Amino acid sequence: xxxxxxxxxxxxxxxxxRGKRGVHALRGVDLGVARGEIYGLLxxxxxxxxTLVKILLDIVRASAGSAALLGEPSRAVHARRRVGYLPEDxxxxxxxxxxxxxxxxxxxxxxxxxxxxxxxxxxxxxxxLKDAAARKVRGxxxxxxxxxxxxxxLVHDPAVLFLDEPTDGVDPVGRxxxxxxxxxxxxxxxxxxxxxxLLSEVEQICDRVGILEAGRLARxxxxxxxxxxxxAWKLELDREADxxxxxxxxxxxxxxxxxxxxxxLEVAEEAALDRCVxxxxxxxxxxxxxxxxxxSLEQVFLATVEEEVRS
Amino acid sequence: xxxxxxxxxDSFHEARDRRALFVVGLxxxxxxxxxxxxxxxxxxxxxxxxxxLSRLGKFEKQSSGGQFLQSVxxxxxxxxxxxxxxxxxxxxxxxxxWTLGFSVVKxxxxxxxxxAWIEFRGRKNEEAGDPLRWVExxxxxQGWQKLAVRRDPADPLRYEVGxxxxxxxxxxxxxxxxxxxxxxxxxxxxxxxxxxFVLSIQLVLAGALLGxxxxxxxxxxxxxxxxxxxxxxxxxxxxxRPVGRTRLLLxxxxxxxxxxxxxxxxxxGGTWAALALRTGVTDLRYLVMAxxxxxxxxxxxxxxxxxxxxxxxxxxAGLAGLGVWWASSLIVTSYELTSGFAEYSAxxxxxxxxxxxxxxxxxxxxxxxxxxxxxxxxxxxxxxxxMLDEVRQVDxxxxxxxxxxxxxxxxxxxxxxxxxxxx
Numbered sequence: 001x002x003x004x005x006x007x008x009x010x011x012x013x014x015x016x017x018r019g020k021r022g023v024h025a026l027r028g029v030d031l032g033v034a035r036g037e038i039y040g041l042l043x044x045x046x047x048x049x050x051t052l053v054k055i056l057l058d059i060v061r062a063s064a065g066s067a068a069l070l071g072e073p074s075r076a077v078h079a080r081r082r083v084g085y086l087p088e089d090x091x092x093x094x095x096x097x098x099x100x101x102x103x104x105x106x107x108x109x110x111x112x113x114x115x116x117x118x119x120x121x122x123x124x125x126x127x128x129l130k131d132a133a134a135r136k137v138r139g140x141x142x143x144x145x146x147x148x149x150x151x152x153x154l155v156h157d158p159a160v161l162f163l164d165e166p167t168d169g170v171d172p173v174g175r176x177x178x179x180x181x182x183x184x185x186x187x188x189x190x191x192x193x194x195x196x197x198l199l200s201e202v203e204q205i206c207d208r209v210g211i212l213e214a215g216r217l218a219r220x221x222x223x224x225x226x227x228x229x230x231x232a233w234k235l236e237l238d239r240e241a242d243x244x245x246x247x248x249x250x251x252x253x254x255x256x257x258x259x260x261x262x263x264x265l266e267v268a269e270e271a272a273l274d275r276c277v278x279x280x281x282x283x284x285x286x287x288x289x290x291x292x293x294x295x296s297l298e299q300v301f302l303a304t305v306e307e308e309v310r311s
Numbered sequence: 312x313x314x315x316x317x318x319x320x321d322s323f324h325e326a327r328d329r330r331a332l333f334v335v336g337l338x339x340x341x342x343x344x345x346x347x348x349x350x351x352x353x354x355x356x357x358x359x360x361x362x363x364l365s366r367l368g369k370f371e372k373q374s375s376g377g378q379f380l381q382s383v384x385x386x387x388x389x390x391x392x393x394x395x396x397x398x399x400x401x402x403x404x405x406x407x408x409w410t411l412g413f414s415v416v417k418x419x420x421x422x423x424x425x426x427a428w429i430e431f432r433g434r435k436n437e438e439a440g441d442p443l444r445w446v447e448x449x450x451x452x453q454g455w456q457k458l459a460v461r462r463d464p465a466d467p468l469r470y471e472v473g474x475x476x477x478x479x480x481x482x483x484x485x486x487x488x489x490x491x492x493x494x495x496x497x498x499x500x501x502x503x504x505x506x507x508f509v510l511s512i513q514l515v516l517a518g519a520l521l522g523x524x525x526x527x528x529x530x531x532x533x534x535x536x537x538x539x540x541x542x543x544x545x546x547x548x549x550x551x552r553p554v555g556r557t558r559l560l561l562x563x564x565x566x567x568x569x570x571x572x573x574x575x576x577x578x579x580g581g582t583w584a585a586l587a588l589r590t591g592v593t594d595l596r597y598l599v600m601a602x603x604x605x606x607x608x609x610x611x612x613x614x615x616x617x618x619x620x621x622x623x624x625x626x627x628a629g630l631a632g633l634g635v636w637w638a639s640s641l642i643v644t645s646y647e648l649t650s651g652f653a654e655y656s657a658x659x660x661x662x663x664x665x666x667x668x669x670x671x672x673x674x675x676x677x678x679x680x681x682x683x684x685x686x687x688x689x690x691x692x693x694x695x696x697x698m699l700d701e702v703r704q705v706d707x708x709x710x711x712x713x714x715x716x717x718x719x720x721x722x723x724x725x726x727x728x729x730x731x732x733x734x
Binding site for chain 2: 017054057058059060061077078079080081083084085087089090091092093094095096100103104105107108109110111112149152162
């Protein structure tokens with residue numbers, strides 16, 4: 001993919017926070033997101049997802065490496081002209097109403113009065129806050145604040161949208177509403193960078209996914225690429241495979257992971273699977289089911305995290 | 312302009328929500344109500360001459376034991392007062408003055424009155440002089456500068472007084488004032504013209520506005536503006552916008568100034584209008600107190616912004632602002648009172664000189680505004696000396712220059728800190 005086509009480009013990005021603990025949040029991340037693409041970044045708490053987004057928005061300064069937005073260095077003020085951001089745990093000042101908050105952030109993004117008059121009511125309606133627009137934000141529910149956050153991120157018609165846990169703390173109905181808005185936004189051709197814990201959400205919306213673990217981009221690809229695992233098998237056992245058993249299986253399998261009574265194996269050839277099944281039987285494990293071919297995103301994520309932790 | 316407009320408007324909303332608007336609004340209303348409750352009365356010179364003459368029988372003396380009053384029965388029959396005419400026969404130096412004829416009930420009444428006065432003063436052995444000179448002396452005490460008292464050759468009970476006063480404010484009882492809608496009467500002898508009286512009230516108001524009440528309330532009101540912007544979750548929303556951090560912080564600083572500017576204009580403008588309504592004095596120069604108070608606030612708000620950026624705490628920032636104000640006032644006053652610590656060792660002198668150079672001199676800005684107001688209205692150093700208790704000798708260029716440098720340094724440091732920090 002040529003640099004010109006990239007909406008977001010990150011090369012060798014490192015971040016080590018100053019202070020006593022000196023947290024090494026990012027350890028040489030390389031990443032590219034094409035224009036119009038929806039990219040999901042997965043990772044555990046503290047994996048460095050928010051730090052990565054904040055560096056892209058110049059809220060946090062990188063220790064090394066480079067980051068660019070729409071071809072401009074991310075540290076340049078004008079690079080943020082066409083970028084929208086919904087931060088995690090964002091907090092609107094209590095004294096603002098939904099309408100005044102939208103007006104305020106639109107003006108900070110230098111949106112003209114004519115454009116504001118058109119876009120602000122339109123977006124408030126899109127996120128279902130038209131009737132609550134005159135109310136103080138302090139009276140809003142978590143879901144309403146989240147939807148207002150999404151509206152403010154869109155107020156200046158950005159080409160790139162960063163969403164950090166957009167459905168965090170929102171009930172299932174609110175989550176579905178936000179997902180609908182995102183799907184509509186996706187249809188408008190914007191680039192969306194989504195940080196989320198909710199794998200199902202990412203699976204439904206994103207074109208491509210990266211898994212960040214301990215500051216490194218451990219895996220990256222389309223949903224199709226990541227979940228299509230040749231030689232991947234799921235065995236349902238009558239009890240959880242203990243550590244000793246897992247170690248013995250690793251002699252024949254490329255990857256071994258357990259999830260309760262589920263045992264996930266990745267083997268190079270089917271004969272290796274047979275040897276694994278034999279080993280399980282030798283140890284008197286009861287086999288209740290066997291399936292294979294494709295892993296869920298959750299499985300991929302868990303396996304990746306486990307592998308990274310082990311390494 | 313879009314961004315600046317948004318931040319100024321937001322600061323106003325924030326102040327309104329914090330009830331700051333209520334507090335400063337209440338202050339403004341109290342100041343305006345105080346001015347509306349003032350009244351100023353002025354007597355004609357002709358009326359005053361009659362009043363002073365009728366008071367001849369009311370003795371008054373001050374001693375260490377307090378004020379003593381005594382009234383003897385002296386009730387002259389007063390004729391209408393009129394201007395002295397050239398053919399009235401008074402000395403030409405009294406031209407433009409007033410004449411008043413009065414009659415006593417019996418012959419020798421003035422002599423008796425004079426003796427009673429000598430006794431009241433406790434000078435029994437003093438010889439009574441010419442009673443007409445005594446009357447002149449008594450009227451001179453009341454503020455008349457040129458006088459002549461004479462007997463009517465045709466009527467032994469009738470006398471004529473010719474009097475001239477070139478400065479009405481010297482005449483006893485020329486002006487009276489009351490405050491709180493007449494509830495409190497000021498001393499009968501305020502000895503100040505209407506303009507001077509209004510000016511003295513304006514100086515009191517300016518002192519309150521620029522001093523204890525105004526600055527204290529302003530600093531506490533605006534202490535939370537910067538820390539609230541830096542609240543986790545709020546700042547991200549602003550920093551993600553295409554606005555540089557330096558610009559964002561400086562605009563926020565201007566937002567605080569904007570709120571105080573509106574307040575100052577309302578307080579100064581409101582009190583000016585109320586005083587104009589009550590006294591008729593409409594001199595616009597008092598309005599200079601609004602920019603002066605904004606300038607003082609601008610200086611003290613800069614360290615508050617700096618501490619706000621570093622600590623992100625409204626309480627600490629507010630205390631820092633007040634601390635800088637009080638500490639700098641203490642240093643400046645001590646330095647000036649001790650003539651630069653002249654009697655101390657070279658080390659102390661050098662340290663104090665350095666401190667004096669660094670700290671902001673907001674009291675000098677207030678002085679400058681007040682002096683300008685007085686000089687413009689009364690003219691020269693004499694007016695300043697009369698209206699102000701203390702007149703300091705100030706090197707204005709040094710004082711204003713170092714104060715501006717302090718403000719700029721605080722803001723530059725705040726911007727540097729804000730630019731380099733990760734949020």
